[in-house]
Amino acid sequence: MCVDKNVGRSSCKIIYNNQIAEGVYEIVFESASISSLAQPGQFVNLYSSIGSRLLPRPISICEVNTKEQWVKLVYAVVGDGTKEFSMLGKGQTIDVLGPVGNGYEVEACETSILVGGGVGTPPLLELAKRIEGKKLIYLGFRTGSYLVEEFKKYGEVQVATDDGSEGHHGTVITLMNQNNADGQRIYACGPKPMLKALQQWAGERNIRAQLSLEERMGCGFGACVGCVCKIKAKNELGYTYKKVCKDGPVFDAKEVLF
Ligand SMILES: Cc1cc2nc3c(=O)[nH]c(=O)nc-3n(C[C@H](O)[C@H](O)[C@H](O)COP(=O)(O)OP(=O)(O)OC[C@H]3O[C@@H](n4cnc5c(N)ncnc54)[C@H](O)[C@@H]3O)c2cc1C
Ligand code: FES
Incomplete structure (x- = not known):
């Protein structure tokens, strides 16, 4: 079960972490709080156990089971952080913060x-x-x-x-x-x-569309400006910046400036 380290960040026990396609893994871990709070489109921040890899890696919540209190994520191995996660196994723990974002x-x-x-x-x-x-x-x-x-x-x-x-x-x-x-x-x-x-x-x-953006992130919870995107606004510029991690990741398609 999850052990709270500080507000929102917990050490969660891994139920399984299996490869489901070339370079793509499915990890399921125990969390009563995330499974009960999560809304579709929200994400979690996964933390490395290696001190030099300070920044969390944001991964979307794929599925939750409130009754059995688990959370499923699916992630591709693209760099050092996700490679480290892919090597974790059943019974080990992973540090997780979430759920984050609007959904x-x-x-x-x-x-x-x-x-x-x-x-x-x-x-x-x-x-x-x-x-x-x-x-x-x-x-x-x-x-x-x-x-x-x-x-x-x-x-x-x-x-x-x-x-x-x-x-x-x-x-x-x-x-x-x-x-x-x-x-x-x-x-x-x-x-x-x-x-x-x-x-x-x-x-x-003329169909309403909600788009989830996957910008590169810094802190992952609103404390830096590492993840801003341009959103239409009624000012001289015609746009403003919003934080994908906090104001998003989901935005109305009509608002987003690509
Ligand atoms: C809100 C959100 C939800 C996400 N959900 C998922 C998910 O469900 N599954 C999943 O596999 N990935 C997801 N990502 C992307 C994931 O966060 C990155 O792939 C991961 O952080 C890379 O970490 P790393 O240490 O392995 O790679 P790094 O060493 O940090 O980077 C390796 C390579 O990946 C690229 N990269 C890093 N972050 C991103 C990013 N956000 N978008 C595109 N390219 C990136 C880098 O430019 C670099 O080329 C999500 C990102 C965000 C912002
Ligand atoms: S990643 Fe730091 S504010 Fe979004």
């Missing part, structure tokens, strides 16, 4: 469109569980896929890959166009080019 505003409607790209797909799983109504789920990957079977429990899933190794050969946007995707709300998380294209796609159809 998606879940809105009732007839059909919701969920769009994920790469490591932007995990936060949509808990969201898919909590949205009512029909769900069209578009998942894009460079090559191969993961979490697809889990998503199938909650909606109609379509996969696109850049190299054509699975599903549609191309982007999620071309796949959505091919399918004449239609809905009243869009929720998305993924790389910037995908979010930018989706902002335009939603704008042309």
